[in-house]
Amino acid sequence: MRIAVMGAGAVGCYYGGMLARAGHEVTLIGRPVHVDAVRRDGLLLDTRDFQERVPVRASTSAEAVRGAQLVLCCVKSTDTASAAVELAPHLATEAIVLSLQNGVDNAERLQALLGREVGAAVVYVATEMAGPGHVKHHGRGELVIGPSDASARLVELFAAAGVPVEVSDNVVGALWAKLILNCAYNALSAITQQPYGRLIVGDSVEDVMRDVVQECLDLAWAEGITVPGDSWESVQRIAQTMPAQFSSTAQDLARGKRSEIDHLNGFVLRRGKALGVATPVNRALYAVVKLLEERAAGDAGQTASPAA
Structure with missing residues (x-):
């Protein structure tokens, strides 16, 4: 699957890296310092179980979401509105958009600004950017999402990448x-x-x-x-x-x-x-x-x- 991660910080790099490691075509969209490092050396995925350089694509432009079948929005809550404006012209009609952000209203805000369904994911992971293109994983990693037409597919996709996902009616x-x-x-x-x-x-x-x-x-x-x-x-x-x-x-x-x-x-x-x-x-x-x-x-x- 073609996947784009809008906001390649610690959370975005961890989940994007895990999906890329599972064989998906992942593009990380983030700041130049990280993008340059990832383009040069790959993403250093440094977890509690393994350390591996994962080849992924990287860009500083939201235009890189073009053609993505799944878009993970991982920007800070303060950047939700600006991210929506940047994403809107490039999202494929059939793309699944999932918010992996702190706070309780980001999916709603994105949905209103994009005029399309956006799923909310509750993220439980301990990560940090230990350096340019280097994400350090300290523990956990599970997600909770709501029921949707895509939920079963997302559970299977993430599970195959070593990421547990629970579907919750609440x-x-x-x-x-x-x-x-x-x-x-x-x-x-x-x-x-x-x-x-x-x-x-x-x-x-x-x-x-x-x-x-x-x-x-x-x-x-x-x-x-x-x-x-x-x-x-x-x-x-x-x-x-x-x-x-x-x-x-x-x-x-x-x-x-x-x-x-x-x-x-x-x-x-x-x-x-x-x-x-x-x-x-x-x-x-x-x-x-x-x-x-x-x-x-x-x-x-x-x-x-x-x-x-």
Whole structure:
């Protein structure tokens, strides 16, 4: 199958690499530094089970999705709208579009902007870009998708590539379950620059996380969303299954990049205000991350400024 990955960061490179390793024709669309490395040396897929250079195509232009039968949208939530504009002229009519993004509303946003069906996938994987064209896999890798005409085909496709996929009738609830995990971990990992395993054993950290989880569950109830499973148990399990993982927000701040916090704790804050649900702990975490983003942007600006 011809597959295009829009947003060749850690998540996009992992899933794109696994699919390419299984024999599919994969094109990664990303930043020049990664595209150049992949074109020169292939994608270095560095997992817990193997390390392999996988030959894939790479481009910096969304035009490279032309002819793709499956398009995985893996851009940051902050880039969803611009990605849709870039993708729209090049998507094949029969292409399956799947959002592998953080947050709960990216598939809806893409669908509205593209005027076509977009499937939502809940992603559970610990990855990072360890260097240009080098994706490091720390654990897990499963996906949850909703039922559709293409779901059985997607399950078979990913399974053959070593990626477990569950089809859920409550994919919205599954997206909220992932949102709760992100809200519990991402900001705290970013603020402290600590991985999940060390973070959760910090003094009073579990209490803060419990407060975040409860605020999110209160909001979900107000939204009429049924969140599957035990959210607090899931939070604890993340620290056990991904102990060395730094959140994507932590990775963004460490590199001086804008994070997705507006679509995580910031989303909870905005919806809480709209529905009259108190979210003080999410608000505090959001505010601190935004301050750190502003400081990083200021430092970058000073560095880039010519000497007087």
